[in-house]
Amino acid sequence: MKQSLAVDLNGVAFPLPVLAASGCLGTGRDTPALVDLHRLGGVVTRSLTLAPSKGTPTPRMAETPSGLLTSVGVQNPGVEEFVAEDLPRLAKAGVPVVASVAGRSLEEYLRVTSHLQARAGVVALELYLGTDDQERGHGDPFYQRLDRIVEIVGSVSRMSRLPVFVKLPALLPDLVETAGSCVRAGAHGLTLIDAVPGLAVDPVRLKPKLATAVGGLSGPAIKPIALAAIFRVAQAMPDVPIMGVGGVTTGSDAVEFLLAGAWAVQVGTAMLVNPSAPVEIAQGLLRYLKDKGIASPADLRGRLRVQRAPQASEGAP
Amino acid sequence: MRRVRAEILNARKIGAYHSLTLVAPEVAERARPGQFVSVAMPEDRTFLLRRHFSIHQASRRGGWAGTLEFVFDPQGVGTTWLSEAKAHQFLDVIGPLGRPYAYPRKLTNCLLIAEGRGAAPIYFLAQELRARGKRVDMLIGAEDQEHVFRAIDGKRLSQTIGIVTADGSMGERGSIVDLLEEMAVGSGAQVVYAAGRRGTLRAVADFCAERQIPSQVAVEEQMACGMGMCFTCTVPVIRKDGSGYDNLRACTDGPVFNPARILWDRWMGDEPRLLPTPPEGFPVVRTWPG
Helix, strand or coil: CCCCCCEEECCEEECCCEEECCCCCCCECECCCCCCHHHCCEEECCCECCCCECCCCCCCEEEECCEEEECCCCCECCHHHHHHHHHHHHHHHCCCEEEEECCCCHHHHHHHHHHCCCCCCEEEEEEECCCECCCCCCCCEHHHCHHHHHHHHHHHHHHCCCCEEEEEECCCCCHHHHHHHHHHHCCCEEEEEECEEEECEECCCCEECCCCCEEEEECHHHHHHHHHHHHHHHHHCCCCCEEEECCCCCHHHHHHHHHHCCCEEEECHHHHHCCCHHHHHHHHHHHHHHHHCCCCHHHHCCCCCCCCCCCCCCCCC | CEEEEEEEEEEEEECCEEEEEEECHHHHHHCCCCCEEEECCCCCCCCCCCEEEEEEEECCCHHHCCEEEEEECCCCHHHHHHHCCCCCCEEEEEEEECECCCCCCCCCEEEEEEEHHHHHHHHHHHHHHHHCCCEEEEEEEECCHHHCCCHHHHHHHCCCEEEEECCCCCCEECCHHHHHHHHHHHHCCCEEEEECCHHHHHHHHHHHHHHCCCEEEECCCCCCCCCCCCCCCEEEEECCCCCCEEEEECCCCCEEECHHHECHHHHHCCCCCCCCCCCCCCCCCCCCCC
16 A cells, blocks of 8 residues: 555645644744754744734743743744844745744734735644733733633634644533634634643742743643643634644654544654754654555544443442 | 764763863864854753863864863763763764854954863863964863862963862952953953853953953853754844944853943843933944954
């Protein structure tokens, strides 16, 4: 049987189901020589804002067990400079680009979105909702309020000619409900999950290790959290494309994400350690498909064998 | 930038430090003083990130051709693991990374300041400067004698050397700052290079700014990838035209910066905040002496 790694996320096609996650490959300028863009399924850019953003003060990172805690803010050159300087380089390399959109107001999301329409190379948008809502959220992230999520996702999706993926954190009060609301508001698909809030403490200096105190945890430490989120959402909405992200490091991890219900995976922290991680993950996935005689990653999707959930009364003493 | 599987040729202890010499011709050939390498940790450990080390020695010729040496102080889990590494073991190494020190074209008298393991890149720099016919003087500082890295090499490489330790166990008692003026005047320093802790680098920066001595410092900042991808290791640096500043990455835009262009208050203040650019802009800092 001839295997192919190509995937189609309801109209958004990637040559392979392994993409670089947002924040781990910059925006396209000075991509390290060790990263082979041609062998990536796609690149999700750093989150883009309307004006250039300087991000947070340092220290911005701390290493935690099996994880990486970071708080970079949304440092980026601004969407106009991205379109003029960075995007042509990514487009020239022929890699599909998913542009990550951020903002601090609904207007900013919409204006960033408008700059990204009909640009060669951009195949989809990914909405990042972790920035502070300075309009109505009193500085809390947008994802903390369902009405704001729906408002942003709805407005951007109605306006954008590009399919819109919404990146959601796992620790929402009702993730499945929120995901459903996003889809009803017009989202094409979902990216699960955003980094998990974490705190690292320096006991000698009695200070947090990051300048912003709380940061986002990534890496293998959050993999089970990501898998659970993907699994729950995919069970509820099997026809909605999900890009899985959170600790994918090996080919086997990618297989696990697909089995849980992801349509493709994004690689973040693993790439910072091993710049050829996405290539090795894709190779591992291909080997798995060959060994099992499965034709395509799509045939793996959601194939996790689960027993019927036990009733509350069953097994109780 | 190359990624290689490098064999450890030699692992030894030098005072408080550990030194590893690797066979890595692809990296050694390109390495320049101030650059660093990143070393992967074992995959089965809970600490994921690569560790970054200044290059101490990169031999292109002679009996050690194709080798590369770096030095570290085993303090954390990663460096402790590395300190147990033995000869003939292999390491996953990426390098050389970062922007190296620049050499002055016309000026000749160079004062090199190194604190603790900062001496590792500084000795490499001293060799390269001497090969270009420059006068090298050194000021070495550390907590104690154990942390003065290879004092004999320092003496061999420099015209005059000042050694200062916090506890007075070697050289004079005190800090680099105490000896800075005396050394700079005594050696007729025209250019200053430094590597060490932030506080010391800042003192060097202030001293050089006051006297208008061109200088370059190698900074350290918490770094995840070392290749410019993660944007965690940023330093606020004034633009060339003074119109504002940018958070530049220590890994790819540095680690060597002109200290007169670093916004030290914003970078290392007690409450580092990214304030807006003042309306009059920042002072324009003259560029490196061509």
